[in-house]
Amino acid sequence: MKYYSTNGNTPDVSLQTAVVKGLAADRGLFMPERIPLLPKAFFNNIGEMSLQDISYVVANTLFGDDIESATLKDIVYETLNFDIPLKHVADNKYSLELFHGPTLAFKDVGARFMARLLGYFNKQQNGNGGMVNVLVATSGDTGSAVANGFLGVPGVRVFVLYPKGKVSLIQEAQFTTLGKNITAIEVDGTFDDCQALVKSAFMDEELNAHMMLTSANSINVARFLPQMFYYFYAYAQLLKQGKDVSNIVVSVPSGNFGNITAGLIGKRMGLPIKRFIAANNRNDIFFQYLNTGVYTPKPSVATIANAMDVGDPSNFARVLDLYKHSHEAICAEISGCTYTDEQIGETMAKTYKETGYLLDPHGAVAYRSLEEGLAENETGIFLETAHPAKFKSTVDAIIGEDIEIPAKLAAFMQGDKQTVEMGSGFASFKKFLMSV
Numbered sequence: 001m002k003y004y005s006t007n008g009n010t011p012d013v014s015l016q017t018a019v020v021k022g023l024a025a026d027r028g029l030f031m032p033e034r035i036p037l038l039p040k041a042f043f044n045n046i047g048e049m050s051l052q053d054i055s056y057v058v059a060n061t062l063f064g065d066d067i068e069s070a071t072l073k074d075i076v077y078e079t080l081n082f083d084i085p086l087k088h089v090a091d092n093k094y095s096l097e098l099f100h101g102p103t104l105a106f107k108d109v110g111a112r113f114m115a116r117l118l119g120y121f122n123k124q125q126n127g128n129g130g131m132v133n134v135l136v137a138t139s140g141d142t143g144s145a146v147a148n149g150f151l152g153v154p155g156v157r158v159f160v161l162y163p164k165g166k167v168s169l170i171q172e173a174q175f176t177t178l179g180k181n182i183t184a185i186e187v188d189g190t191f192d193d194c195q196a197l198v199k200s201a202f203m204d205e206e207l208n209a210h211m212m213l214t215s216a217n218s219i220n221v222a223r224f225l226p227q228m229f230y231y232f233y234a235y236a237q238l239l240k241q242g243k244d245v246s247n248i249v250v251s252v253p254s255g256n257f258g259n260i261t262a263g264l265i266g267k268r269m270g271l272p273i274k275r276f277i278a279a280n281n282r283n284d285i286f287f288q289y290l291n292t293g294v295y296t297p298k299p300s301v302a303t304i305a306n307a308m309d310v311g312d313p314s315n316f317a318r319v320l321d322l323y324k325h326s327h328e329a330i331c332a333e334i335s336g337c338t339y340t341d342e343q344i345g346e347t348m349a350k351t352y353k354e355t356g357y358l359l360d361p362h363g364a365v366a367y368r369s370l371e372e373g374l375a376e377n378e379t380g381i382f383l384e385t386a387h388p389a390k391f392k393s394t395v396d397a398i399i400g401e402d403i404e405i406p407a408k409l410a411a412f413m414q415g416d417k418q419t420v421e422m423g424s425g426f427a428s429f430k431k432f433l434m435s436v
């Protein structure tokens, strides 16, 4: 399968090139040239299949021409060595718990898949001697998922750029204490500054001649596409639990819009989801776009759902591309919402009190959108994208309890923080990379 650029000014490339390059030469995002339809028979059996088996079928349909099946199967099975259960919360509303991986957030899925695929391609291309440098900008969870996904993978070095003082201590500990092939760079600026540094690095000819650079942000097809696996698994679990699957609505807490875009492609492959909700915090550029038809990026503002504090979502280009730039077509399948920190907190407190289910601030945005917008004949699934303990101080203050930190998370807090401090200008970042 070939991959084209959403900007359309550069030739199509192979999966390997799309994964290694991350961003197209014309600064567009890669998209698969075809979106294959899965056979009906697959959906008849899906309720009896495991997460790994479902994911392998979906992966093989997308990547089967490019990777031999035994290797692809290993990659999928190693990536998904944890469960993604669908839990009933209230009435016709279900939580897809994406936080059972090593860093307790959904980004583990894409990061683990990409690390293994990149390791495989690098070995094919360069044998055991080659070195790929992964640059990743994070507003919190990406950095930890990518760093842990790549930790110890031979032939790959990871540089994590994060905005100083703008991620939680627990998030920070997950990528600043690892050592080995992982370097954390503490940028005096915002997440958008970090993302701009990474983008500039990819466009810098001298730097690219000096070292092989690639991205692990949600723009990379190897991170973004595997996120569709669990939408299929959510459907399978509803079926298995004997629930109504005729009008499924999925609400996705959205920042850079990689997660929801993967779901949209899953629908194109035949997954029977009726409609999507793109749930926003106060960084509601997409919500404004739905309302007005005009896309106006803005500097991000800090919220308690900080992994969604994105002022110019990269994957918006993919959404536009999927719907051939038709605002009408986009509005027919996706609705939006926007909530303040107060509303997010209120939803967490109320849901915990009434149902016993503890939402994290990101999942709470999506859950509230179901509470407000789900019809009686619909079945709502929201993506619970991170474990609440990742935002412990926020969550504790809201529910008035001292919530337990899972052992997996507590282990990160034991390590020593090691970072490289950096300003937000490109010159110093380039100098640093040239010297490593």
Ligand SMILES: *Cc1c(COP(=O)(O)O)cnc(C)c1O
Binding pocket: 105, 106, 107, 140, 141, 142, 218, 253, 254, 255, 256, 257, 258, 259, 260, 307, 308, 362, 385, 386
């Ligand atoms: C990254 C992240 C999001 C946003 O996902 P996108 O794919 O960028 O839209 C939501 N919730 C959590 C916990 C995240 O880490």
